[in-house]
Amino acid sequence: MQDNRQPAAPLLTHKVEPISNGLHAIPMLAMLDPQGKPYEQAELPELSQDKAIKIHHAMVFTRLLDERMIAAQRQGRVSFYLACTGEEGAIVASAAATESLDMIMSQYREQGALVWRGYTPRQFMDQLFSNHLDPNKGRQMPIHYGDKALNFMTISSPLATQIPQAAGYAYGQKLSGQAAITLCYFGEGAASEGDFHAGLNMAAVLKCPAIFLCRNNGYAISTPAEEQFVGDGIASRGIGYGIKTLRVDGNDAMAMYAATLKAREIAIAESCPILIEAMTYRLAAHSTSDDPSGYRSQKEEQIWRERDPVLRWQYYLQQCGWFDQDAHHQWQSEMKNTLLQAMKDAEIVPVAPVSSMIEDVYHTPPWHLQRQLTQLQQHLERHPDAYDLRCLGEGE
């Protein structure tokens, strides 16, 4: 029975003075300056040359993928795409601070994390072309990746739903006795959803070892952050829930790496959630369906282009003597070829068989779905030429 409700000598005031300046006191963690030079006071986390280069590769690959697919969408080869461009630092470096048994739940703009985890060009392409090799069986729109083997939860379009789920997943990890966390990404727009509130508060109360990583990239489609919330970000909310909170320069991959590493350590050691707010910018359009020129200036974009996280990391590598220009160029052109080839291979792979349409609704298709499938198959037999059956074993 609880009996600890009587506040022990609360802090009193006797003047009616609303607190209104709470928002501006939250500092931003920065480790590398825009030229990739560590700040003097910064204590950099340990990071091997190999890992530093792997981070760079993942960032660059992510950008190459984005460029490739935006072009592919313009060519009409794929219906939809959504780029990570500008946010690779925040994503790749945070994922690099996780262990492989940590679960990652993403919103949709975090393909860099999947790249870090080892998702292959071909795997990306199979999903993007909705073919039968896509583990989702081509059921979802492009960019809704998911891979059980990589502990990367399949993406779901409804915003913020993954936030309370991450709390629950992390609670389950804790109960299973795993030294693992759930890393949950979302945008500053998604943070307006009720699910954000529910998830963060539950995680705090139920002591769930999860990292909630908000990419504050300034926009939710066309809606600028200042029409999304009052103040300069959402870090202040973490404090409101009694959650340990870090605001980080999201374009500084070193700061993101350090912050996530520390957050993971605390989350496991203290069995508690942490909120990280990555201050960054969406350099690309929201998606291939969007044109940002309708709602923001070139000038603004230019300012952020100069804060490119990928370049900043490259400068850092250069300073460490870890950047080999020629090797990098060669790697990059190989990657471009690999991507192109993977795309060519994936786009001709048939879609899943018609029979798969009723799979995975339930564990085992119930009678009514079997009946509906039979009816559909009979219909297709009656009209063999009416449908473009690029289905496995059927249309070919």
Add this chain to the structure above:
Amino acid sequence: MQDNRQPAAPLLTHKVEPISNGLHAIPMLAMLDPQGKPYEQAELPELSQDKAIKIHHAMVFTRLLDERMIAAQRQGRVSFYLACTGEEGAIVASAAATESLDMIMSQYREQGALVWRGYTPRQFMDQLFSNHLDPNKGRQMPIHYGDKALNFMTISSPLATQIPQAAGYAYGQKLSGQAAITLCYFGEGAASEGDFHAGLNMAAVLKCPAIFLCRNNGYAISTPAEEQFVGDGIASRGIGYGIKTLRVDGNDAMAMYAATLKAREIAIAESCPILIEAMTYRLAAHSTSDDPSGYRSQKEEQIWRERDPVLRWQYYLQQCGWFDQDAHHQWQSEMKNTLLQAMKDAEIVPVAPVSSMIEDVYHTPPWHLQRQLTQLQQHLERHPDAYDLRCLGEGE
């Protein structure tokens, strides 16, 4: 076109130090000490003798009503009741700081506000006995009061739904050019709902002149506040939304009055929301369906009984020389009689006519509801004795 996304020299830090102590810095406004004596530093708001006594009467009446109805429920005269007991200070004094054109949206434990606004004993009883004089036509459970004339929105059981509604209502008041606000009450439990988050954030961004008044009374039914959130309250969240925030001793009616008065002034002058967290305690059971002995100690209750807000106000009146013991006792016993009489009168009033069952679903009953009513009426004619038709003009 906005172009103000580039943070002007943000506050930087270079050490990974999560903010984790944000919660304990929020002081609580107190004006009267437990003996009703003003704190030395407190600047009391202006308050006439008449108004001070009216506040006292409203608090006492609320308690009498609660006592009367809890007894009535035990006697089986009414199916359900829910008491304000222990929170009269927070409720009555805040309502007393509003103007009559301000809208009040309440959760369910704020009958004190309705008393303040002039709801009569008989009006309470008509609602509580679901008779046809209840403006809600007896459709809702007891305690779901509502009165358009008093600008008191009809209560709805689903928790927190009134919070975004209050934001919208206040926005509408602003657009209508009224110097009016919406006062929205809710419990610390309801503040866990997604609607709380949605409502407060929208109110902040859209600059809605609303006062969000959270009664932090320690429990949501059996769930203690420490299983509802981390930290000592929800004031910290207001700060997170960039909303001006006040934490107040909810059992100090003077502090509540002063805080609400100030909040209203700011809300109108600056066209913005304010959050007030009233630290108080639910002295009664959650409702007549509940027995708190299963989840909290007598000792804890006792501590709070000693902080009785009604008594504290009485002490204050006494110090001002505004309390006439005899007059008060006489008023009190008159009130008891009035209540008893009102109950006796209300409980024999028939319920609304059967035909009212299909009213107010739509503006005008559509064909299908008319048909359903006809069928029902024919059914009742076929079985004149099967139903207890205490309906107006039907069962008698």
Add this chain to the structure above:
Amino acid sequence: MAKMNLLQAVNHALQTAMEADEKVLVFGEDVGHFGGVFRATSHLQEKFGKTRCFNTPLTEQGIVGFANGLASQGHKPVAEIQFADYIYPAFDQIVNETAKARYRSGGQFECGNLTIRAPYGGGIAGGHYHSQSPESFFTHVPGIRVVIPRGPYQAKGLLLSAINSPDPVIFFEPKRLYRAAVGEVPEESYQLPLGIAEVLREGTDISLVAWGAQVEVIVKAADMAAEKGISCEVIDLQSLLPWDLETVATSVTKTGRLLINHEAPVTSGFGAEIAASIQQECFLSLEAPISRVCGLDTPFPLAHEKLYMPDHLKTFDAIVACVNY
């Protein structure tokens, strides 16, 4: 008269309503300066200012909650849900609040002035979450109206009725027709009645009922059937709640057969209610079971979208089966 697509008709209706009544407010995610992701609210902020047409934070429960408050205060909110697939976070505000506000207060308070607009339906390669047709959920909610236009003319006339209706209306817009459906639309204000179906084509052998984007599907199937000598009566339901039982029943009494087509999964789709009511109403006239040609009982798929859809071929086959029963 002007040639407009469905999107322009919606935009025109909103502009007309905002011009006529300053109480009309338009808001939702990205509807402000940008004019909405489909551009249904284009130029409204420019014309009517930021207080009357504005972006909201990204929270559907908040949008509808806010709109409920505004409506009960006396404004006429027209709230946009960016995709019907994202209306569920607002389900509680709609079902427990919008719909019950008038009843629970005995008519003292209500949200009758509220209109909620949302693009719905498949056909745009949207997969699970940009293709749903959730209308049936809302037909089980006494207190709201559910309205779906099939083309530009209906979109403008029905939307203006919805905005001016004293009842809250959920207005689903068939997004695959946003640009595809083009037609003549009066430039002045006009309203089409709510709760009333429209008989698009008279026929004698079978009645076909659909709404929204599926109306063109049943028309196409009716054309195919006509070639085979089958005469179809084609009905656009337009309002799903309250719905026009009388028009459908009259038609079925005449034809003796009924086929209902909708995109949503068949189980507990609105076709179920129509079938249940009509078999009650027209029992002695029915010459064959009422047929439902609908989406499968699965989430809306991407790669197999075309197979999933209750298209004209499936409808035609079902017409033949019904007539030959």
Add this chain to the structure above:
Amino acid sequence: MAKMNLLQAVNHALQTAMEADEKVLVFGEDVGHFGGVFRATSHLQEKFGKTRCFNTPLTEQGIVGFANGLASQGHKPVAEIQFADYIYPAFDQIVNETAKARYRSGGQFECGNLTIRAPYGGGIAGGHYHSQSPESFFTHVPGIRVVIPRGPYQAKGLLLSAINSPDPVIFFEPKRLYRAAVGEVPEESYQLPLGIAEVLREGTDISLVAWGAQVEVIVKAADMAAEKGISCEVIDLQSLLPWDLETVATSVTKTGRLLINHEAPVTSGFGAEIAASIQQECFLSLEAPISRVCGLDTPFPLAHEKLYMPDHLKTFDAIVACVNY
């Protein structure tokens, strides 16, 4: 065997499940120390500790979201929604997440282990918000199961099946029977099959279908009808999604008549789906229109609750009308 009421049977099922599998977790508002507002989770925290049975903050969308995460992680959450009337804030998590998790990931991730329990229905003077029967909404959601027990024996057996089912289950408990329905319940573990209806009484003139608390209503009506020489076949549907069409169709083929009874508003209630399916399935056997005896299309009223309910008298009258059709 032991005598238990429905509440005790639920409690017993939860205890049995928690004993059998440490992955089973029970949580929701007030379910911890207090044991739930109806006491369905009494003593579970005591027995299994605070990590396995616990209070959550007051947020239904959070509860189901959290449960979805736990289920996909490999636990078996049994989440309580305090009243079915308050399940709507979780509607998005259920419809877009719980139900679609498996499909959208091609079976890689799923919430199959999830069970959501909620007391539903009228008869306790609960008014609008403590009386609702929202089951029909969920029957339009492919991917979940909807199960409703009529008594203690069914409650334990079906709840254990729900918890062990590889599919997510919404389990609605008829709260007006929590204490009123008492019966013999095996103390050991047992499961009743999901998706299967039970024929409680055989008959020849008309089939009566209901679920949950309304089963006793149709039984009572069947008794009255028997006195008039009408022989009713009484069916408890038990599972609403997927539902046992075959059992109902077999019965109607025999009796030629069908009456469905549910508390929820008639329009788009689950009776509509049953009627639509059965008229299709048994068209040539039907001798009268399928009859629905249901709640009115209004919010659930307080003062007129008894008039609102589809009680045995209304059912009996409809049986007679149907048989005399």
